[in-house]
Amino acid sequence: MTKAHLPVLSPLLIEDQVRAALNEDLGRAGDITSQATIAPDLSATAELNVRENGVIAGMALAAAAFRLMDPSISFEAFVSDGDHVAPDTVLARVSGPARAMLSAERVALNFLMHLSGVATYTATFADEIAHTPARVCCTRKTIPGLRALEKYAVRMGGGSSHRFGLDDAILIKDNHIAVSGGVTGAVSAARAFAGHLVKVEVEVATLEELEEALEAAPDVILLDNMGPELLRRAVEINRDCAGLSDEAYPADSRRVKLEASGNVNIKTIRAIAETGVDYISTSKITMAAPTLDIGLDIAVG
Numbered sequence: 013m014t015k016a017h018l019p020v021l022s023p024l025l026i027e028d029q030v031r032a033a034l035n036e037d038l039g040r041a042g043d044i045t046s047q048a049t050i051a052p053d054l055s056a057t058a059e060l061n062v063r064e065n066g067v068i069a070g071m072a073l074a075a076a077a078f079r080l081m082d083p084s085i086s087f088e089a090f091v092s093d094g095d096h097v098a099p100d101t102v103l104a105r106v107s108g109p110a111r112a113m114l115s116a117e118r119v120a121l122n123f124l125m126h127l128s129g130v131a132t133y134t135a136t137f138a139d140e141i142a143h144t145p146a147r148v149c150c151t152r153k154t155i156p157g158l159r160a161l162e163k164y165a166v167r168m169g170g171g172s173s174h175r176f177g178l179d180d181a182i183l184i185k186d187n188h189i190a191v192s193g194g195v196t197g198a199v200s201a202a203r204a205f206a207g208h209l210v211k212v213e214v215e216v217a218t219l220e221e222l223e224e225a226l227e228a229a230p231d232v233i234l235l236d237n238m239g240p241e242l243l244r245r246a247v248e249i250n251r252d253c254a255g256l257s258d259e260a261y262p263a264d265s266r267r268v269k270l271e272a273s274g275n276v277n278i279k280t281i282r283a284i285a286e287t288g289v290d291y292i293s294t295s296k297i298t299m300a301a302p303t304l305d306i307g308l309d310i311a312v313g
Contacts, residue, residue, distance in 0.1 A: 070127035082112035133301035134169030141285035153295035199228035237274030
């Protein structure tokens, strides 16, 4: 994916998120350590340095943390979100009032380290399946309040987003099916309810449910907790149902898209992708991503 096709975070979202984080950190009295130890007129210059290989995400949030603390702080970025970086890469240079700079440091690093960690971990998954047409997707399993940022970081790492929330797509899961009385009825009801731009996906756990779902013709079928052999068979059933040849599959638009979910991790994703599914969703890339090691190295100017 080229930089031209990458998403951009809303400046309003960035400001709201960063302002809330600064208020949480500063509390009622502000940064009493910096107030106690640093003269108000002292300036400093610092560099944001990365200490391991990774993919960067969150530069605009880091810049906003310093700007909101003091608009006179300059933030000179040397990399962009989505860039792959090596250890000792200087991400940005920050200059200005030392008190404000140190007060903003932790919030800037928290956003940058966490989002870069998500982007980096996503890239690891994406690299594992790069030889297949499948795409790794994040889910609604995100840290509360950070969903938009984490889904953005996933895109920076080469992943895709599943639905953003409960309101932008219909995903009929096992409990919906149990309450509504079956796959066919649930999909039919969803079709009647949804607007023409709203996608309908249904979860199945067996090949029998898959065949019923294919008859109901949703946009996507989620294959839940199926091993590679069952997934491979599901792909074949989907192809045969659409009447496609091996040559036409998987590109033909007549077939239903298939998404694999459950027991997806860095050790299993390659085998899952090689079955021929279109999408692989996992909470690992948002909920289990380690932070990227980034530090602020400061020198009094």
